[in-house]
Amino acid sequence: MINPAKGKEDLDLSYLREMSGDSAEFMIEMLDTLVEQIPVYIEDLQKAVDAQDWKAVSEFAHKVKPTFYYVGREDVRDFVQVIERNAKEGVNVDAIPSALAEIKAELNVILTQVAKSKAALETQI
Template sequence: MSDIKIDLSYLDEVAGGNAEFIIEMIDIFLQQTPGYVSGLNGAIAEKDWKRIAEIAHKIKPTLTFMGLNDEQVQMANIEHQAREQKAYEEIVAVFDKLNSLFPSIYVALENKKVELAENT
């Protein structure tokens, strides 16, 4: 469907190669991120600059941990523009694109968990 590039090398380095820890971090991402994304969607719909920036700021490092570097850069741009209270239409467009990727990201991470579990 899309070109989701998940690179867990950073997380692997942080985890010292501990697959159980990596799986746990993926689980946390999968539990927390949908709520953050939903909250960001609401904040954007309400044009609540402060909440947009705060929620984007929370999501940003989790994308880094999951090796979603392109998505992290886009989320950082949303945060920056919200803090500057500018480019609302661009925030909406970038978020819509990101939001459409999250289901594929969740599936890809579930698949990574299976791979990791099989190799432990």
Template structure:
């Protein structure tokens, strides 16, 4: 069992500041996140497996802003590290372990967002 800091409460204050406290919009945002993140991760893993560094970097770049919206700057920094390492083609082992770490964290975040969605639908 990983005693990593990957299970952290999410913070939606930035998101709410940007879009307002609208349960329908928020639920929609969470759904989009939950739907898209696994796709981006799979794309990134694929690119990594093919040694396509610019694509790994591009995938990381696409994912990066999403984590600001949910108050997980630690994850944003992890994604930034993947992006930079892939850009400069350094430390494939590090990139691989960072991608693995990111997958665990994202699985966790998706679970948290599913729970938030349930809370929101109770409010509607």
């Protein structure tokens, strides 16, 4: 389940900090990559859902899942994991389109959070 309170907080970039050795430049590059990749992954996931290709849904969900962890949005990652598992097992697939719609709505919040985090990092360069 997506936690609406997480959308009102700053992103937890501790994973990126640790991975980058606290390099603001590297973290900015990673955030830029995420901003480019996440919408593409979500679009691919939407196409697979629209086609009711549950194997592809599972694969695309698996692919996008870690990107949410990198920015401290484990709630969204866990929600995507439910989609991945349900698609893979062929259970509760009728709920996947609405779950994806919820993720897409939250994506706008996440992208705003990423922009705010990136701006804060840019002041450290």
